Amino acid sequence: VNPRLSTLAKIYNALREYVEEEVTVDRVMHSPVITVSVDESVEKIVKVMWDNGISQVPVVDKSGYVIGTIHERDVVDAFLKYKERALHMRAIDVMSEPLPMISKNSKLSSVVKLLRSEVPAVLVIEEGKPIGIVTRSDLMKFFAGFWRERG
Template sequence: MFYEIEEIKRRRKKLGITQKKLAELVGVSQPLIARIESGDLDPKLSLVKKIFEVLGELEGRGITARKIMTTDIVFASPDELIVDTIDVMREKGISQLPVVKDGANLGCITESSILRVIMMKGLDGCEDMRVRDVMEEPLPEISPNESLDSISKMLLNNPALLVVEEGRIVGIVTKHDVMKAMREK
């Protein structure tokens, strides 16, 4: 991870805490925090990591995938008809489904991938198509301990993330889950 030392003061002020309070939480002196923030001191990486860890916890970044993931995951099979997958997505109010076979993360089917094939083939041309014919790249896999910050960044470019523990898919995190976590904080 890359740490911007200049970000310490900005984040501290945004949280509304004093240098003294941050120093107490990190376990260092207030003058040390002042020197770091002013650029008078080039601190050890371990201290910078600790400061960012404390700031992250204060900002709610102690939230992990395990805390916000949905464990009742709905999967699509690559052999399933697209029309059946559409029915499941509509019934459950889901905009994307991981495509899984024998526990393996093979791909993802989204509303967008379905719309693309409808635009190319028309409604009638899609009736006999299978999920494997239109699925996109697999959803990225993360650990249950992945931070909310990291999850949010990954969700900017992905419809969802699969949470994998010991080689097994144990949950899914969507943008909705992140927004829900923010509201419940």
């Protein structure tokens, strides 16, 4: 093993641990969060997802609280099961469980752990309402920028 390479690996791991432990989620999240109403039609939801290039969208009630999530697979499943009628169904009819939720002051390490699983994104919540979202892409952008600033 090249000693320089092993030294670099140690530095990289130490910095990664520092970043994950010290950085709070509000530095990584992007906002505003695109949401859909519980009564929104699947047709409009598909348009929102397509227009914004997103693969999941939180579903909120009339007060703005997150009550579920619609993933691409939920839409596909609705079309496979209900055909054209799916277009006229509402968000509440096809949604899945909400994405995991954390506060903006949570440590980045908690988001990293969640996103290592099958979770596609984590919502950042303040007073029960979404103020941001963190995806795997957001993590990659953050870490790339972090290393660029120090490189």
